[in-house]
Amino acid sequence: MTGASASDARPAAAAGPPGIGRSVPRRLEGIVIPLGALTAGLAAFSVFVLATGKSPATFFALAWRGGFGTWFSVQNTLSHASPLLLAGLCVALPARLGLVVIGGEGAIALGGTAAAVAGLSLRGWPPAVALAAMAAAGAGVGAVWLGAVGALRHFRAVNETIASLLLAYVAIAVMNQLVEGPLRDPASLNKPSTAPLPAAFRIGDIPGTEVHWGLVVGVIACILSWALIERTSWGFAARVAGGNVRAAEVQGLPVGRLIVAFTALGGAWAGLGGMIEVAAVQGSANASLASGYGYTGIVVAFLARQNPLAVIPVSLLLGGIAAAGSLIQIQMGLPNAAVLVLEGMVFLAILASDALYGRIPWLDPDLRRGEVGP
Secondary structure, eight states, rough: TTTOOTTTSSSHHHHHHHHHHHHHHHHHHHHHHHHHHHHHHHHHHHHHHHTTOOOHHHHHHHHHHHHSSSSSHHHHHHHHHHHHHHHHHHHHHHTTTTTTOOHHOOOOHHHHHHHHHHHHTTSSSHHHHHHHHHHHHHHHHHHHHHHHHHHHHHHHHOOOHHHHHHHHHHHHHHHHHHHHHTTTTTTTOOOBBOOOGGGGGSSOTTTTTTTTHHHHHHHHHHHHHHHHHHHHHHHHHHHHHOOOOOEEEEEEOHHHHHHHHHHHHHHHHHHHHHHIIIIIISSSBBBBGGGSOOOOOOOOHTTTTTTTTTTHHHHHHHHHHHHHHHHHHHHHOOOTHHHHHHHHHHHHHHHHHHGTTOOGGGOOOOTTTTTTTT
């Protein structure tokens, strides 16, 4: 149950009767604790910056300016946030079942490759048909790839974290083999890639901006995923299984099918993200598909507490930090890897904060009355 919210896993006896006075403080946990973890991660990173002889205040000022300070930087942030939306969903959806699936990077790589193959195979077709086929190819390959992780977990009890991570390495190796071998465009000399997609098969920008339509697709995906979790019987069953698998099985819920379905859906979103990278950014499948978006999606999902709607602002935050990386490097002399250090410290703080759920008296009326032990 690593990926499930601690508040979901709380015993029924502790929940008590519903009421505004009881539900509001507990809902605040989902806001206060992640914000506290984010603050702690930023504080730890400030110590790291001080150790390098630089000013944390300067770092965060540049991060703000590079990510949100101007219209150009905002557009850059939105472009960086677009793939993070789908990569975050790849982790967040299985996590509602208590699964920690971290193989989104592989699904993005294979999904983008499949989309490129589909697009090149449909030269001369109507653009709308070709783009739909590319999206289906990318999402389908991603769904099969990570759906296999769910099947291994259900039928063979293989740990999904290890399986998804190892399959991500396999997927990236397969992508590299295809791009550098049978699918390679002879004209791509310095950077092996597939042949460029026809111009008509490229995804353009939102009118009036330099941000491609993949951002809108990601936001819609987050909204649809939230509706699935919160407004459907399958979502309810997933929440029950994420809180207590044995109780779900006793109630006759199809836990196995849920595991396979939610891992496959997460893979589909990641594969679609790969397709958007190819059609909107790269123009072909190449090694840039494995650029770390899948791993950053892990931080997005955990900071969002596996809430698909919360994935949107968290993706914007991390997208802004990534967009400011070059400015920070130029102005402060810090390497781009400093941004990865920041993400790592925030992620560790988020993991550590999981132990605080249900243990802070002023956020839990039961603890204030002494009904539940710490």
